[in-house]
Amino acid sequence: MRVVFESRDVDGAQMRDLSLERVRFALRRLTTFVPNAKVQFSDVNGPRGGVDKRCQLELKTDTAGTVVIASLARDWRTALDRSLIRATRVLTRSLQRTHKPTRGRVAKPALDTGSGNAL
Incomplete structure (x- = not known):
């Protein structure tokens, strides 16, 4: 996966190495689906x-x-972590929608518990 980092802020630029490492770590399961990422x-x-x-x-x-x-936060690390959490959730949901299940689900028949008419 190719990750590109951009920041105009000096404090944000200091987060470069950490953010690249965090993005690669968070998206490690989805690397085959996400060839390019930009932070x-x-x-x-x-x-x-x-x-x-x-x-x-x-x-x-x-x-x-x-x-x-x-995402917006009080500090860079929190903003990055929130974005990564949402991104992995959105990607896994969209990938689950595109993949069709290999086996169909079989509905279980309803259990008859008796008539229940007691006088």
Whole structure:
């Protein structure tokens, strides 16, 4: 999997190695489905602080198309982790929809518990 990192913020750029490692770790099961990933960090409010650290993941897949997930948090690590959690959930759900089950489910017959008419 090829992972591209982008950040215009100096503090976000310091997270480069950690974020690349976290993306590869979180998507290790889905590597065959996600050949390209892009991580973008941006500071929405600038140096004012608050919940303004934005992490955007753009995952390009062959079967599900392009999946873009963004999250806001107070720090970079939390924003990255939230994006990765949502991205893996969305990807696994979309991949489960595209794959058809090999065996069909057989409905179990309802159990007859008796008439239940007691006087």
